[in-house]
Amino acid sequence: MSPAMSNNSGAVVAAAAAATAAFTIVILSHFIFSNRKNCREKTHSSLPKFSRSKSVADGVIGVIGNTPLIKINSLSEATGCEILAKAEFLNPGGSVKDRVAEKIIQEALQSGDLVKGGVVTEGSAGSTAISLAMVAQAYGCKCHVVIPDDAAIEKAQILEALGATVERVRPVSITHKDHFVNVARRRAVEATDYAKEREAQEVRRASKGEVKPCENGEFKEISDCYPYPCDSIGSALDDAIRGGTQINPNGQVKESSYLRTELSRDECKGGFFADQFENLANFRAHYEGTGPEIWEQTGGNLHAFVAAAGTGGTLAGISHFLQVTRGVLYTREEAEGKRLKNPFDTITEGIGINRLTKNFQMARLDGAFRGTDIEAVEMSRFLMKNDGLFVGSSSAMNCVGAVRVAGLLGPGHTIVTILCDSGMRHLSKFYNPQYLSAHSLTPCASALEFLG
Secondary structure, eight states: OOOOSOSSOOOOOOTTOOSOOOEEEEEOOHHHHHHHHHHHHHHTTTSOOSOOOOSSOSTGGGGSSOOOEEEOHHHHHHHSSEEEEEEGGGSTTSBTHHHHHHHHHHHHHHHTSSOTTOEEEEEOSSHHHHHHHHHHHHTTOEEEEEEETTSOHHHHHHHHHTTOEEEEEOOOOTTSTTSHHHHHHHHHHHHHHHHHHHHHHHHHHHHTTSEEEOTTSOEEETTOSSOOSSSOOSOTTTTOOBSOEEEOTTSOEEEOTTTTTTTTOTTOOOEEEOOTTTOTHHHHHIIIIIHHHHHHHHTTOOSEEEEEOSSSHHHHHHHHHTTOOOOOOOOGGGSTTTOOSOTTSSSSTTOOOOSOOTTGGGOOOOEEEOOOHHHHHHHHHHHHHHHOOOBOHHHHHHHHHHHHHHHHHOTTOEEEEEEOBBGGGOTTTTTOHHHHHHTTOOOOOSSSGGGO
């Protein structure tokens, strides 16, 4: 959910100002940091340390986080500030969302809300879903993703390659029951209900002597003619849902007959809705991880952090760790349910927020900027040409925000932002010359003049 596609305008963002690719900024002075340093070190002394080096990582989960903080030389030279960026595209799943996926699934397994063999469901435009698919596999779970049918095609292809089932739905308002997030929530309930009913049926059959317990606690036919349901029946990949809904001429969504194939498989142990927007594990991933890493990597010597908000988790976790004051711009026109346009009528996917999520409410903010599609497109090409950085749309927009903050503070300050992912997931739209030309977004700047 981001700003309407335009090459010269963009709505002001804030707490609930979705549909905007705006930047909420946190400005910190030397005085604020120097006064709070001792308190912060004491307050966060119990948090895990992030500078440990191990010769061998513990699987793919062991290499999530601890990403480098790199200096963006071209922007630093142009602004007179030191502009630094967390290279989150170097996570194993290719984005900052690896942190969130790992935290969400880890906490769900610890609480018992998710068990090995269960299905993690999520409604996502791409990056979170990709990370969930990877992390779920590492923990012995499956993943079912619901995405808008106009999200970049390469993201759906990656999801399917990772073994996730993908259900595409028509883009509608978040208040609509068939919004992709709401559909994902229902799928988790359906999977859990099916698993409970199947277990109850097997208990009833066992009481009649029709089945016997297996070593893993499940049941098996007495005749042993076929393994039901102790062994997997069929292949999950063969059953991958491709285009799980149909839209009738009257606009109503009709579910295909095979829609719940993966969710109702015999070995499914129930569903768990990741709920990245409202699940505070998202916030905690950055409060306990990304924030402390930035503090350690800069030695506490930074003056501002800037990032666009999607779920609000990254912004909230980092700003809350840095203990800064709150200050948010808000436009009632963009409140939940007010904006009925296609949430992907912009080229900058995954950023912008149109409701006060639980994660966003944890943020401590000092202000906001607004950004446009053309600024993101131009910035991405500038970074590629001058720094060799091949970044995605949200990363480019974050760098636009970093330059804006530099202009606000003046030379001599240190500003940190996030490079969320690389450009590899944005080839069909953000890096497609024909697509950009059709939407009057062809880049033509020679330097940073597009920022005014």
